[in-house]
Amino acid sequence: xxxxxxxxxxxxxxxxxxxxxxxxxxxxxxxxxxxxxxxxxxxxxxxxxxxxxxxxxxxxxxxxxxxxxxxxxxxxxxxxxxxxxxxxxxxxxxxxxxxxxxxxxxxxxxxxxxxxxxxxxxxxxxxxxxxxxxxxxxxxxxxxxxxxxxxxxxxxxxxxxxxxxxxxxxxxxxxxxxxxxxxxxxxxxxxxxxxxxxxxxxxxxxxxxxxxxxxxxxxxxxxxxxxxxxxxxxxxxxxxxxxxxxxxxxxxxxxxxxxxxxxxxxxxxxxxxxxxxxxxxxxxxxxxxxxxxxxxxxxxxxxxxxxxxxxxxxxxxxxxxxxxxxxxxxxxxxxxxxxxxxxxxxxxxxxxx
Amino acid sequence: xxxxxxxxxxxxxxxxxxxxxxxxxxxxxxxxxxxxxxxxxxxxxxxxxxxxxxxxxxxxxxxxxxxxxxxxxxxxxxxxxxxxxxxxxxxxxxxxxxxxxxxxxxxxxxxxxxxxxxxxxxxxxxxxxxxxxxxxxxxxxxxxxxxxxxxxxxxxxxxxxxxxxxxxxxxxxxxxxxxxxxxxxxxxxxxxxxxxxxxxxxxxxxxxxxxxxxxxxxxxxxxxxxxxxxxxxxxxxxxxxxxxxxxxxxx
Numbered sequence: 376x377x378x379x380x381x382x383x384x385x386x387x388x389x390x391x392x393x394x395x396x397x398x399x400x401x402x403x404x405x406x407x408x409x410x411x412x413x414x415x416x417x418x419x420x421x422x423x424x425x426x427x428x429x430x431x432x433x434x435x436x437x438x439x440x441x442x443x444x445x446x447x448x449x450x451x452x453x454x455x456x457x458x459x460x461x462x463x464x465x466x467x468x469x470x471x472x473x474x475x476x477x478x479x480x481x482x483x484x485x486x487x488x489x490x491x492x493x494x495x496x497x498x499x500x501x502x503x504x505x506x507x508x509x510x511x512x513x514x515x516x517x518x519x520x521x522x523x524x525x526x527x528x529x530x531x532x533x534x535x536x537x538x539x540x541x542x543x544x545x546x547x548x549x550x551x552x553x554x555x556x557x558x559x560x561x562x563x564x565x566x567x568x569x570x571x572x573x574x575x576x577x578x579x580x581x582x583x584x585x586x587x588x589x590x591x592x593x594x595x596x597x598x599x600x601x602x603x604x605x606x607x608x609x610x611x612x613x614x615x616x617x618x619x620x621x622x623x624x625x626x627x628x629x630x631x632x633x634x635x636x637x638x639x640x641x642x643x644x645x646x647x648x649x650x651x652x653x654x655x656x657x658x659x660x661x662x663x664x665x666x667x668x669x670x671x672x673x674x675x676x677x678x679x680x681x682x683x684x685x686x687x688x689x690x691x692x693x694x695x696x697x698x699x700x701x702x703x704x705x706x707x708x709x710x711x712x713x714x715x716x717x718x719x720x721x722x723x724x725x726x727x728x
Numbered sequence: 729x730x731x732x733x734x735x736x737x738x739x740x741x742x743x744x745x746x747x748x749x750x751x752x753x754x755x756x757x758x759x760x761x762x763x764x765x766x767x768x769x770x771x772x773x774x775x776x777x778x779x780x781x782x783x784x785x786x787x788x789x790x791x792x793x794x795x796x797x798x799x800x801x802x803x804x805x806x807x808x809x810x811x812x813x814x815x816x817x818x819x820x821x822x823x824x825x826x827x828x829x830x831x832x833x834x835x836x837x838x839x840x841x842x843x844x845x846x847x848x849x850x851x852x853x854x855x856x857x858x859x860x861x862x863x864x865x866x867x868x869x870x871x872x873x874x875x876x877x878x879x880x881x882x883x884x885x886x887x888x889x890x891x892x893x894x895x896x897x898x899x900x901x902x903x904x905x906x907x908x909x910x911x912x913x914x915x916x917x918x919x920x921x922x923x924x925x926x927x928x929x930x931x932x933x934x935x936x937x938x939x940x941x942x943x944x945x946x947x948x949x950x951x952x953x954x955x956x957x958x959x960x961x962x963x964x965x966x967x968x969x970x971x972x973x974x975x976x977x978x979x
Contacts, residue, residue: 549811549812552811552829552830552831553741553744553811553830555830555831556743556744556747556811556830556831556832557741557743557744558831559747559831559832560743560744560746560747560750561743561746563747563750564746564750610743611741611743611744612741613741613742645787649740649787649789650789651789652740652765652766652789652790677789677790679884680789680790681767681788681790681791681792681795682792682869682872682873
C-alpha cells in the first residue's frame with residue numbers, strides 16, 4: 376500500500392501541497408493567446424487534483440527499482456514509459472473533463488482551445504511525473520533510513536540482553552551451593568583439601584568478576600577461567616572429571632567476548648560428566664585458521680540420562696550473544712556423536728569484539 | 729530411645745556422601761546400611777539392605793532422585809538432599825519426609841532424620857506411586873521413559889518401545905520388545921503420565937501405543953480387538969472403539 380494511504384491524516388496535507396502546482400498550471404494555461412483566466416481556473420484545479428492521484432502510481436516503479444541498483448538504463452526506460460503513459464492518461468481525462476465544463480454557460484469555446492494546449496499539457500504531465508518520481512525516491516530513502524535505525528536499535532537491545540544473560544549465567548547458583556556443600560564436607564575430614572577448594576572457588580570468582588567488566592579478552596584468559604571453574608568442579612567429582620586443553624598460541628592470542636565459553640563448559644559438566652557414573656574428559660580445543668578462530672568443547676554424556684529440568688539455556692545464551700556481536704559472521708553448532716557432545720564455534724578474528 | 733533406624737545414602741558426589749555419613753553416623757541408633765553413587769545402585773542397595781530412610785540427591789547418573797523414590801518400597805521414608813530448591817513442592821506432593829538444601833547445618837540434617845523417624849513410627853503418609861512418577865519428569869512434559877524395578881534390577885523402558893499397558897491387580901504390566909515388566913502402579917496413574925496423542929486407553933484394562941496398532945478386527949458382533957505390530961491382540965471396549973474411530977477419522 377502506498378505510504379500516503381497507509382496512515383490516516385497524510386492525504387490532506389499532500390493534496391494541500393498540490394495547490395501551488397495548480398497555480399502554476401493555471402498561469403501556464405492563461406498565458407496570452409491560450410485560455411481565458413476563468414477557463415484556465417476551471418481546468419487547472421481539477422486536473423491538478425487528478426494528477427495528485429495519478430502521480431502516486433510512481434511509487435510502485437520507484438520502490439521496485441532502487442536508485443542504488445546498477446540497472447540504470449532499465450530504470451530510465453521504465454520511468455520514461457510510465458511518464459508517457461501517465462501523462463497521456465491525464466491529458467485524455469482532461470479532454471473528457473473539458474467537455475463536461477463546456478456544458479456550463481460561457482465555456483463553449485473551451486474544447487477547441489484545450490485541443491490547442493494538448494502538447495503543452497502533455498509536456499507538463501511529463502515534468503510532473505519526474506517531480507513525483509523524485510519525491511518518491513526521497514520518501515523511500517527516508518523510510519530506509521528509519522528502518523535501518525529501527526533495526527540497529529533492535530540489534531542493540533538484543534546485544535545488551537545477551538550480555539546481561541551471559542553475565543547472569545556466569546555463575547550458576549547451584550554450582551556455588553554444591554561447592555560450598557563439598558567444602559562443608561571436607562572441613563571435618565580433610566581440612567587442607569577444604570582450604571584448597573575455598574581458594575580455588577575464590578580464584579574463579581575473582582577472575583570471572585574482573586573479566587566480566589571488560590568487553591573483550593584474549594582466548595587464553597577465557598580458557599584459564601574455564602580451567603579454574605573445572606578445578607573447583609573436580610573437587611566435587613573427583614576422578615570422574617578430567618580436563619584436556621589444546622589451544623595453539625595463535626589461537627590463544629585472539630580476542631573473544633568474556634565468559635563466552637562459560638555456559639558451554641558448565642553444560643559439559645552438568646549435562647555430560649555428571650550424567651556418567653565413570654565420568655569422562657572435558658576437552659577444550661582452539662586454533663586460528665586464517666581470519667577465523669575455531670573453538671571446540673567436547674565431552675561424553677549418557678544418551679539415556681534421566682530427564683533434566685533445565686537445558687538448552689546455555690546454548691541459547693551463546694547463540695544470542697554471537698549473533699548480537701558478530702551478526703551472521705559467527706558460526707555455532709552443537710553436535711551429538713557416539714555418546715559425545717561437541718560444541719563448535721567459529722568466529723571472525725577482530726582487534727576487539 | 730527409639731529403635732535403630734537403617735539409613736541409605738545416595739549421592740553421586742563423594743564429598744557429599746562423606747558429609748551425610750559423618751553427621752548421620754554420629755547419631756545414636758542410626759545404622760548406615762549402604763551408600764550409592766547412582767540411581768541403579770541405589771535401587772539395588774535398597775532391595776538388598778531394606779533401609780528405613782533414604783537420603784537422596786536429585787540430579788544423578790542413570791536415575792534421578794524422584795525415579796529412585798518411585799522404585800523404593802513405599803515404607804521407606806525419603807529425604808531429598810539437593811542444591812536445587814525448585815523441586816521442594818514436588819517432593820512434598822509425593823510425601824517425602826523432608827527436603828534439605830545444600831549446604832546445610834548438621835542440626836538441619838538431624839531434624840530431617842527425626843522427621844523420617846517419626847514418619848516410620850506413626851506409619852505416616854505413604855507415597856503415592858502415581859504422584860511420584862509425575863514428579864520424576866519435568867513439569868508440562870509427558871514421560872519419556874518408564875522405570876520398572878525387577879528385584880534389585882531396574883529396567884528403563886523408553887515410551888516409544890512400549891507396545892501396550894495392561895492392568896493386573898495392583899500392578900501394570902508394561903509390554904515391550906516381547907517382554908512383560910510389572911510395575912506397582914494403577915493403570916490410570918501410569919496412563920496419565922503419557923502423551924494422550926500417542927497412548928490411548930482402549931479398554932478398562934488396556935492402554936495401547938497407537939504407533940504399534942496395526943489394525944482393528946471385528947471379533948464378534950459389536951466386539952473388536954486390536955492387532956498390534958508384535959502380532960498380539962488386545963480387547964477393545966465399545967467406548968474404546970468409539971475413541972479409536974474418532975481419533976483415526978480425525979487424522
